[in-house]
Amino acid sequence: MIAEIGLAALWLAAALAGLQLLAGSLGLTARGEGLAGIVRPVAVVQGALCAVAFLSLIVLFCETDLSVKLVAMNSHSAKPFIFKLAGTWGNHEGSMLLWVTVMGLAGGFVALVEKRLPEPTMLATLAGQAFVSLGFYAFLLLSSNPFERMPVVPAEGQGLNPLLQDMGLAFHPPTLYLGYVGLSVAFSFAIGALVTRQVGPAFARAMRPWVLGAWIFLTLGITAGSYWAYYELGWGGWWFWDPVENASLMPWLAATALLHSASVLASRNALRAWTVMLGVVAFSMSMVGTFLVRSGILTSVHAFAVDPERGSFILALLAINIGGALTLFGLRAATVTEGQRFAVVSREGALVFNNVMLSAILGIVLFGTLYPLVAEAMGAKVSVGPPYFNPMSALFLVPMLIVLAIGPLLRWRRDSFARVRPMLIVPALLAAAVAAGVAVWSKAHVLPLLGLMLAAGLGVASLLPLKGRDLRRTPLSTWGMVLAHFGVAVALAGMASESAFSVEKLVAARVGDTTRVGPWEVKLDRIEPVAGPNWTALEARLYASYAGSRQIEARPQARSFWSPPQQTSESALVTRWNGQLYAVLGEEADDGRWQLRLWWKPFVTLIWLGGIMIALGGLLALVGRVASDLKRFVARDRIADRRESQGR
């Protein structure tokens, strides 16, 4: 019954999306004006119906209703409750339903609250949102119905990929999806603005909270995904330039650029065409990313998400949506009127420079991710890895970070370097000192050295916009900017430190042996079997002591899941303020020795701390912007009320 309710809600929502598209488009014409009034309510109801469908699926998973095919294929009655819940979106159909649900809810929310835009732009935006949604509804209902019943009810479900039975991963995909879908709203705004030729500050202000929100989720998603890969895959690395990682990085890069150019458009009425294009590109990158992950045309460590036939369907959607939007952009961009002018040395100039750098990095990542495909089409099989991505992205990242240190200090419209130069002396000296220190005391390579140096300089420079301000009266959005930019420096310091100072040891240790790795002494105390709800494991009991201090216990495991049968290694981490000890248990050798892989990674945790700071900075900016918008609304209402009462 619940499955049928869900399916019915989904069909109804799809029908309403069709109505929303029709009424929204006709509402723009003179004859269909009467239809314009229903678009907003339809969008709200559509969102509500999506929520009903998604809640139904959650209930089915939580009850482990094995008569539903999706549940039987992906769940198991012995699975811990939280993973039953996460199982709702830990599969293709469920994740697509989550996608349309978030899209529907976002569309409904826009329809309810967005009052700044001219009504025709609003209609075009909602029609655009409905158009994109319709593709996904078709995808769900025609080729991946999440509510399909089983002809015969099986006795037990087939479990969930054990790699996915992990708290981090349970919430990693939905976080990314919220980001992707938030960008779909920005995309719809861009379409609406292009259709009605209303590319101006009002459009940027309407779009900005959505871009900010999406960007916060993407930042968190990437940070969490990186940490997950770090401890779950057991290779000690935190970024692999894997196609799936790149698929989440590309929308983030585009969204970062969009966020900044939307700010310029909102406050300075410049960068019009550029902002609209980034609005289209950011969501396009989300769809391209999803396509690359789902279609399996690229080989990846995340191969569990693959399905080639569905890939073709997403490709068709992609071609229609992105191709259509970019064509519209091509047709309309020439008529987008010129915005405000500004000098090269100005805050706008710095933002433009960094936008170009971000776009260049995006291009490099896109090219590197797709190059294996191109090469394969030409008959060669290659894989593109860190030797390409690291130096190529650094080429653009380094100038970008330098400008990032200076840009926020510049004034809008026109400024001179001579004015900001005195402020930059301290960060520049610090960067030089760090570079000299690292070069003398360690054998770090060029890139890590450069990274540490830039991190030091940027770390100080990012705080300078607060200098001389009354901190209590500084707007939240400025705090957000400072925190996010400081977070970039922190993350960069972590990345550079990890690659410059990590120590690795691979040993075959007997029980009772002590191994040295960096400042740590790690004793293998014993190996014992342990059992979890749906797995058994061999667990090593390690006692690690940092430079002779108190012993800390660490328990890496070699885990066997039984449904479906699969082996994973659970690394053990010992976190100190200045880094992490990372331990992986390998095989037993024939002579009673055990393979142990140990790393000491100084300051590696800064990578994710920086990521969280960047996201928090975004959150501060979002709260600040929304609060000031609200204030403005209230003030405007009050003025309107007063006028009305005076009129009487």
Add this chain to the structure above:
Amino acid sequence: MSADDPKPRRWAIWLPLAVFATFVVVVIYSLSHPADREVASAMIGKPLPQFDLAPAIPERQGLATSRFSDGKPRLLNIFASWCIPCAVESPQLDQLARKGVEIDGIAIRDRPEDVKAFLARNGNPFARIGKDDVSAVQLAIGSSGVPETFVIDGKGVIRYQHIGEIRPEHVPLILQKLKEAE
């Protein structure tokens, strides 16, 4: 000096669409030409990397690079007991072994008792099996997944890489590659 917001140039306006169109063409091509399993890896024509792996089953022999320079072409099969396609290809490996092909294996991230159970279930075509618990040799050899099968000539040079499971229709190809490696 004063800069813009200049009007974008004509060609620049259409650049994103052109990039996207290229992407779609490449992707459609890739989807319609599924991964060609005969395609060579970067390691083809290069000697095997140096390794000396402990045995995957304690009482048997391990696997070292030195074994591959005795003048006899061999298959090197990268597999794991936890890998389903590896079980799917085992009849084909057995068939090859029965035809006199010598096959050595490397078990990836595996445990002795699991390997034993796997071989008991699916047959054991392997002369020797080394174990690679951290995928170090696997990566060095240019393999990124399981199963993969390499044709190694008598001098220890990698001559051919087969990615994915060996299906019945691939057996003649493998035999031919072994012959070419002689």
